[in-house]
Amino acid sequence: MDPVRFGLIGYGAWGSHHARAISETSNAELVCIAARSEAAQSLAREAHSTTEIVSDYQELLSRDDLDVVDIVVPTHRHQEIACAALESGRHVLLEKPMAATVDGCQRILAASERSGRLLAIGFELRMSRLWGRVRELIKQGAIGQPRYCMIELWRRPYRPGAGGWRFDRDRVGNWILEEPIHFFDLARWYLTESGEPNRVTARANSIDADRPLLSDNFTAMLDFPDGAYAVISQTLAAFEHHQTAKVTGTEGALWASWSGAMDRTFEPDFFLRHHDGESVRQVDCGGPAGEVFELVQQIQQVCDSVRNGTPLHANGHDGLHAVQMCLSAERSAEMGESQTLSLA
Ligand SMILES: NC(=O)c1ccc[n+]([C@@H]2O[C@H](COP(=O)([O-])OP(=O)(O)OC[C@H]3O[C@@H](n4cnc5c(N)ncnc54)[C@H](OP(=O)(O)O)[C@@H]3O)[C@@H](O)[C@H]2O)c1
Numbered sequence: 001m002d003p004v005r006f007g008l009i010g011y012g013a014w015g016s017h018h019a020r021a022i023s024e025t026s027n028a029e030l031v032c033i034a035a036r037s038e039a040a041q042s043l044a045r046e047a048h049s050t051t052e053i054v055s056d057y058q059e060l061l062s063r064d065d066l067d068v069v070d071i072v073v074p075t076h077r078h079q080e081i082a083c084a085a086l087e088s089g090r091h092v093l094l095e096k097p098m099a100a101t102v103d104g105c106q107r108i109l110a111a112s113e114r115s116g117r118l119l120a121i122g123f124e125l126r127m128s129r130l131w132g133r134v135r136e137l138i139k140q141g142a143i144g145q146p147r148y149c150m151i152e153l154w155r156r157p158y159r160p161g162a163g164g165w166r167f168d169r170d171r172v173g174n175w176i177l178e179e180p181i182h183f184f185d186l187a188r189w190y191l192t193e194s195g196e197p198n199r200v201t202a203r204a205n206s207i208d209a210d211r212p213l214l215s216d217n218f219t220a221m222l223d224f225p226d227g228a229y230a231v232i233s234q235t236l237a238a239f240e241h242h243q244t245a246k247v248t249g250t251e252g253a254l255w256a257s258w259s260g261a262m263d264r265t266f267e268p269d270f271f272l273r274h275h276d277g278e279s280v281r282q283v284d285c286g287g288p289a290g291e292v293f294e295l296v297q298q299i300q301q302v303c304d305s306v307r308n309g310t311p312l313h314a315n316g317h318d319g320l321h322a323v324q325m326c327l328s329a330e331r332s333a334e335m336g337e338s339q340t341l342s343l344a
Pocket residue numbers: 009010011012013014015034035036037038040055056057072073074075077095096097122123124159160161162163165178291
C-alpha cells in the first residue's frame with residue numbers, strides 16, 4: 001500500500017518530535033516541512049535530508065502530493081493554518097489546544113465538515129500504553145462503575161516556546177490550555193459512561209507577580225451527571241516531571257504513575273496498579289509509555305484512519321469540548337464561582 005504522505009507545519013521543540021515520529025512510522029512518508037525561521041529550517045534540513053524544506057506554509061499547501069497536514073505551531077496560529085489546510089483538501093492532525101477560543105474551534109470544525117476531511121487533535125495520551133490502558137481497564141469493568149478520578153502533574157521547568165509565545169497571554173491563551181487540557185480530555189474519556197461533565201470549579205495562582213494570569217498552580221473539579229467527579233491538578237512550580245492518574249470505582253481502583261527527569265525522556269519510570277477489591281496487581285503495559293512514544297502511535301493511528309477508516313483517537317468534537325472545559329475552568333478560577341458546562 002502507498003505510504004500516507006505528510007506535510008508538517010512547524011519545526012520547533014515539539015514539531016521536531018512529530019517529524020521523527022512520521023519518519024519512524026512504516027506506512028508514513030514525510031514529504032515536506034514548513035519551518036519559518038532560518039534556524040528551524042537548518043535543523044529540519046540536518047535531521048531530514050531527503051525531505052523538502054520550505055519557509056512558507058502556503059507553499060507547502062500548494063503541493064499536490066500530500067494526504068495529511070500535521071500542524072505544530074503556537075496556539076494563536078492554529079485556527080488560520082488548520083482552516084487553510086482543510087480547505088486545501090487535506091486531512092489534518094492539529095496539535096492541542098485546537099484553538100484558544102470556542103469560536104476558533106467551531107470555525108475549524110466547520111472547515112472540516114465542509115471539506116469532508118479528517119480532523120485529528122493531538123491528544124496523544126489517549127494512545128498511551130499507560131494512560132490509554134487505564135481507559136481499557138475501565139471499559140472492561142475492572143473497577144466497576146467509576147466514581148472518582150484524580151489526574152495530577154508535578155513539573156518544572158516549563159519551555160517558553162519560540163519567541164516566548166508561552167509567556168504571552170495573547171499567543172498562548174492561558175496555561176490551562178497547555179498541559180491541563182490533556183487531563184480534562186483524559187478525565188472526560190475515562191468517565192465516558194458517567195455522561196458529559198456538567199460543572200467545573202477551579203482555583204489557580206501564580207508564583208510570579210508579573211504574570212498573575214498565567215497560573216503555575218491550578219486545580220479544577222469536574223462534576224458528572226451520575227455523581228462521579230474528577231480532580232485535575234497541576235503545579236509548574238515543582239521539579240522534574242511526575243504525572244499520576246488515580247481512578248476508583250464501585251469494585252476496584254487503578255493507580256497509574258509516570259516519572260522522568262523531563263517530559264520527553266526515552267527512559268521513564270512508570271507503573272500501573274490495579275486493585276480488584278481484594279488484592280493489588282501490577283499491570284503489564286506491554287512497552288514504554290511517554291509522549292515521545294505516544295506520538296509515533298498517534299501518527300500510525302492517523303495513517304490507519306486515512307487508509308482504513310478506523311476511528312480517530314480524538315476528533316474535532318473532543319478538541320472543542322476540551323477547550324470549553326479549560327475556558328470555563330479559567331472563568332471559574334477568575335470569578336471564584338463554579339461554572340456550568342454544556343458540552344452538547
Ligand atoms: N500534545 C502535546 O503533548 C504537545 C506538547 C508540546 C507542544 N504541543 C503543542 O504544539 C504546538 C507547538 O508547540 P512547541 O512546543 O513545538 O512550540 P515551539 O517550540 O515554539 O515551536 C513552534 C514552531 O512553530 C513555528 N511557526 C510559527 N508560525 C509558523 C508558520 N506560519 N509556519 C511554519 N512554522 C511556524 C515557529 O517558528 P519560529 O522558530 O520561526 O518562531 C516554531 O519553530 C503548540 O500548540 C503546543 O501547545 C503539544
